[in-house]
Amino acid sequence: MAISLVKGQTIDLRKSDRGETFDLSTVTMGLGWDVRKKGGFLGKLFGGNEPEYDLDAVAFLLDENGKVADLGQTVQRPDGRRVGLYGGDVIFFNSMRHPSGNIWLTGDNRTGAGDGDDEQIIVKLESLDEKYQKILFLVTIYQGRHNGQHFGMIDNAFIRAVDARGREIAKFSLSGEVAFNNMCSLVFAEAYRKDGGWKFRALGTPQATDNFVDILKAYVYQ
Amino acid sequence: MAINLQKGQRIDIGLSRISVGLGWDPNEGTGHDFDLDASAFMIDANRLIPAEDFFIFYGNTDSPDHALHHTGDDPTGGNSEDGDDETIEIDLSKVDARVEEILFVVTIHDAVQRRQNFGQVRSSYIRIVDNTSNQEIAKYELEEDFSVETAVEFGRLYKRNNKWKFEASGIGYKEDLAYFLGKYYKGQIIK
Numbered sequence: 001m002a003i004s005l006v007k008g009q010t011i012d013l014r015k016s017d018r019g020e021t022f023d024l025s026t027v028t029m030g031l032g033w034d035v036r037k038k039g040g041f042l043g044k045l046f047g048g049n050e051p052e053y054d055l056d057a058v059a060f061l062l063d064e065n066g067k068v069a070d071l072g073q074t075v076q077r078p079d080g081r082r083v084g085l086y087g088g089d090v091i092f093f094n095s096m097r098h099p100s101g102n103i104w105l106t107g108d109n110r111t112g113a114g115d116g117d118d119e120q121i122i123v124k125l126e127s128l129d130e131k132y133q134k135i136l137f138l139v140t141i142y143q144g145r146h147n148g149q150h151f152g153m154i155d156n157a158f159i160r161a162v163d164a165r166g167r168e169i170a171k172f173s174l175s176g177e178v179a180f181n182n183m184c185s186l187v188f189a190e191a192y193r194k195d196g197g198w199k200f201r202a203l204g205t206p207q208a209t210d211n212f213v214d215i216l217k218a219y220v221y222q
Numbered sequence: 223m224a225i226n227l228q229k230g231q232r233i234d235i236g237l238s239r240i241s242v243g244l245g246w247d248p249n250e251g252t253g254h255d256f257d258l259d260a261s262a263f264m265i266d267a268n269r270l271i272p273a274e275d276f277f278i279f280y281g282n283t284d285s286p287d288h289a290l291h292h293t294g295d296d297p298t299g300g301n302s303e304d305g306d307d308e309t310i311e312i313d314l315s316k317v318d319a320r321v322e323e324i325l326f327v328v329t330i331h332d333a334v335q336r337r338q339n340f341g342q343v344r345s346s347y348i349r350i351v352d353n354t355s356n357q358e359i360a361k362y363e364l365e366e367d368f369s370v371e372t373a374v375e376f377g378r379l380y381k382r383n384n385k386w387k388f389e390a391s392g393i394g395y396k397e398d399l400a401y402f403l404g405k406y407y408k409g410q411i412i413k
Contacts, residue, residue, distance in 0.1 A: 002409055002410035002411065002412055003274055003277060003281075003403060003407060003409060003410075003411055003412070004281060004411075004412040005279075005281070005399055005400055005403070005411065005412065005413055006412060006413070179412075201281075203412070204412060205410065205412065
């Protein structure tokens with residue numbers, strides 16, 4: 001766990017600085033990043049054998065005790081693969097849509113190609129059951145440990161929240177931190193209920209593991 | 223009437239509702255705003271905060287036991303003309319049983335980058351007030367007492383035989399908020 005002393009990283013999701021009210025019926029949490037290429041231009045021309053960065057967005061729905069109440073179940077996929085945590089309160093590439101239909105992951109971008117959001121988690125904040133008090137947003141580098149990839153090599157990483165009408169509520173940059181070297185996971189941000197509304201806080205807490213299940217351990221009932 | 227407490231001087235707090243107020247004037251000249259921060263550490267027998275939420279500052283305005291409430295960050299000193307710009311309101315009757323001491327500090331945000339110290343900030347003070355009678359119990363004038371420093375350990379409320387007492391510390395430091403947090407919290411600190 002961590003305490004952030006960074007200022008200006010908590011915002012009320014209802015109102016902007018100019019006092020306009022956002023439409024929180026649907027909020028899109030967009031994650032974006034650029035991968036720093038080794039060796040610059042020539043490296044791009046003659047390299048190209050390095051594995052692409054595959055960043056995965058994950059969301060934990062937490063109850064009033066700050067825990068994931070429903071870990072879902074292990075199911076067998078049509079292709080015979082067995083996957084865990086399916087259909088529970090963890091939203092990730094093997095369980096992209098919450099059973100309530102109020103939070104889902106749009107898809108798995110495997111390269112970070114293109115400007116703008118590379119992955120999106122969409123939340124119907126106002127429809128979310130009262131039992132969910134907080135949503136934690138994480139990003140992990142798939143197989144990062146194995147591929148020698150980490151957040152210290154990533155440029156222009158950001159998380160932003162966009163309201164139902166496409167207005168950007170907040171955007172936080174999470175790049176250029178020495179602390180991100182050799183770190184393969186990042187707890188990007190959290191949205192939490194406060195005074196009848198939702199607040200959004202950027203965290204940027206790095207962890208060495210490239211597997212979100214290691215982070216999940218701190219959020220389960222023993 | 224203010225009692226300017228001597229360092230180390232102790233007083234009994236007979237009342238449960240008090241507040242710690244921090245006030246200063248905005249920067250009239252050129253350069254950065256002065257951003258002073260009042261913070262409180264609720265410390266247990268191990269000399270640590272029992273959980274993250276027991277550190278009260280601009281990023282966490284309410285303690286889990288509802289004993290402390292921070293009125294929120296004032297990044298310029300413009301909240302109030304002559305009064306407190308940031309206040310921590312305290313109800314000692316609600317303090318979690320694990321908490322043995324509540325330590326108050328004032329820090330200047332980004333003091334190093336902005337090259338600031340208390341000597342530059344006009345009319346800056348920290349004080350503790352009895353909310354029932356509105357009497358000032360103790361007060362430090364920061365710019366006079368700590369002109370070259372960037373942080374002040376103001377004082378601490380501590381429990382003795384189930385009674386709370388206040389001890390004025392008045393120690394100046396050339397440090398930031400993370401320095402104090404590191405003393406009472408062993409988790410990761412993001413600056």
